[in-house]
Amino acid sequence: MTDSPTPWQALPAHPQLQAAVENTLNAWWPKVFGYHLLKMGAFSSAIDTHRCSISHQISLDCAPGGGVQADFHQLPFQNACIDAALMSLLLEFEEDPYRILRETDRVLISGGYLFIVGFNPLSSLFFGKLLPSLRQRAPWHGRFFLPSRVRDWLSVLGYQVISDERFFYHPLIGDPNRFAFWQDVLHAWLPGAGSLYLLVARKVDIPLTPLADKWKVAQPKWTTAATAGRAGRVVGANER
DSSP states (O other), X not given: OOOOOOGGGGSTTHHHHHHHHHHHHHTTGGGOOSSEEEEESHHHHTSOOTTSSOOEEEEEESSSSSSEEOOTTSOSSOXXXXXXXXXXXXXXXXXXXXXXXXXXXXXXXXXXXXXXXXXXXXXXXXXXXXXXXXXXXXXXXXXXOOHHHHHHHHHHTTEEEEEEEEEOOOOSSSOTTTTHHHHHHHHHHOGGGOSEEEEEEEEOOOOSSOHHHHTOOOOOOOOOOHHHHHHHHHHHHHHO
16 A cells, blocks of 8 residues: 655655745744644645644645645634644745635634745745746745744734744755755855744734733822811911
């Protein structure tokens, strides 16, 4: 019996690429607690998350297959019920990525974790978009968003980005086991040029009551000193 193909196998250097994503995420899973982990998209569903302490893990994709089949824009969950969500290589291949982020925000609890793995356009990976033979192939046929742009989206939604990492310093052209020396050089001298990025964000609720009202300083009430009247009467008596 052979393993069924995964979307990772459609990408160049997929064994090393998937392993790099899993290794980077493994450093975070022990820090995440809760009841429900949502793995969004086929790439996320294929990620090994057994090190995550959340036992109930839901795989969701718009295409039929294992797990829940649903639209990313209309998740079949109630508000604030998911403790952590994983989006691995999802936003690059969707028409309205910001809408997906908003819908994910709806189902995440306050303080919930959001993990976003994406392709970094400011890396050697962008060379593939310049080659006609690769431009229409995965992953270059997708849209590569700057990590700073994704951070802006998260900021608008009220998220605090607690980590912004780059990894896998390879253009996905040729054997990734070759030129390992140059990958180490890029990592050391251009740490922001990794072909993949990982954003880790937490949902932060904004208080409805303005802080100015909560910390409003009461105005002092001025009163006449008790001795002022008596002093005045004594002076009047002396004058008589």
